[in-house]
Amino acid sequence: MTESRPPRHAGDAPRTGLGYRSVLAGALLLAAVFGGALALDDPRVKHLLDVRIGPGNQQAKPREGGNPSGDAGAPQPAEARVGTPPPGHEEADSPLGTPVPPAVGSDSYRFLAVNGDGSPVGYSPCRPLHYVVNADLAPAGSEQLVPDAIATISAATGISFIYDGTTGEQPSPQRPPYQPDAYGERWAPLLIAWTTPEVAPQLAGKVIGTGGSTHFSYDGGPKTFVTGGLDLDAPQMANELLNPDGHLYATAVILHELSHVMGLDHVEDPRQLMYPEIGTPEGLSAGDLNGLYELGKAQCRKDL
Template sequence: MPPPRPPIKHSSIAAILFLFGILGLVCAGAYFSGELQRFWSDSTTQSQAPHPGLVPFGQRQDPLPGFEEADAPLGTPAPLQRTSTSYKFLAVKADGTPLAYSPCRPIHYVVNSDLAPTSWYSMVEDAVRQASLASGLHFIYDGPTSELPTTNRAGYQPTTYGDRWAPVLIAWTTPEQVPRLTGQTVGLGGSSSIGLSNGYKAYVTGSVSLDAPQFAGIMDSPQGKEVGTAVIMHELGHVLGLDHVDDPRQLMYDQASWVREYAAGDKTGLAQLGSGPCSKDF
């Protein structure tokens, strides 16, 4: 029999920020850890002065709508071999469906690997592939970035990324740069959303912050690459809209776990998150 594998510990820290504009713009960011056994959550709400949605480039606070939005979903979730109710969403809309990314446009992502382990590329590639397979959402790697993770990351950064929503940021960092990584927290993941006056809501960008010193320790352990990939998959689950569950058989479990890949509940939830509505209005 193979030797037992060390557990992954998961937990959560949440922070939500709502910003309202003339189109009913709502930005909400949730950050979740992947290595702390206890759970904390907090939320804040604040209003922002209304701003027009159609003004010249360089003066706008959000991109022109419809960028890369197709007429139909770009992919479909992989068929479920087995379904499970062991999943939970970070946010649910008024109609009972989960808040999710549009399946009709790709999710771009960039990586700041300045502090990453040498095998970071294959781990990120595998984690993204698994998240895409389970959700049907299409990911595009835009390459490296020098952007550093911040507590209140701007969803629209035209100077850095052009006239579009900023890509999802995956970055290895430190507790000094991201205080929520203090202690045993090895990862944080979450997304920001937009809400329109017609009731449509969707995630538009997100981020994954990984504790570089702790990740180095993971890589030095048995099955380190496998464990590291699972941590990234867990945080990508949060980015796509999954919350923690109390089922130790799922990768989204928030405490010690032997799980290294998405299980039935994770896949059931991700399949729903990849089956949301499309919209050219944002």
């Protein structure tokens, strides 16, 4: 999520620390994360970029009445699942792309979610990540922002993105991760929506955008993101784009949110784009790039 924030004055504390962490931790146990803060610390741009993991901490459920085969905990046959596509759609035997190794080492990154073995939760690099854009309210001059940011994130992670075109789908915190009628028998594509606070209440007030992904696992097994959402407050972004360097800020917002979608959390290092407050939006820094590189090593998942 991205919020514009009230003007800072002396004594204002950055919106980081326990407040944010507790929101995130709590939300991971519930349905969705709406909280957090990343400020574009520019005297003109007062935005907070927040993170969302949603719509849920999805897990496969055993078939009603139990599993006749008795292998409780094992992945269910596709036909036994409710609300999940046939597994392995477009999943290759090896990663589709190769992430660009970061030029500079840095451990200044954090993951939104990790598995029991400490590995970060990311998307399978062995299948493309499809995305759709609800561009009904896309501001003039924004046409290249999303594709350019996608290309940057793809290079950093090695994840292959496929643009499936525009959609009329509206963002929703309860967005089903599987929508066969709309998108066929696969996980729903990442939804990038130019929208408004009226449609997306999490954009109310100073919020300018939200971003996050939904992870899926079988009964305590490793989690993998299967779909996500990135909502942009179109009126606020349009206003931003009126400025001569507005595209730089807009790009920073989208890159920050896409990094949340991929699995990065905020850091306390002000040199990183994932810092809760940034000065000039210089794009991804060494920590961000190293984190995204690690996310590109996520497990391949023919079982999802």
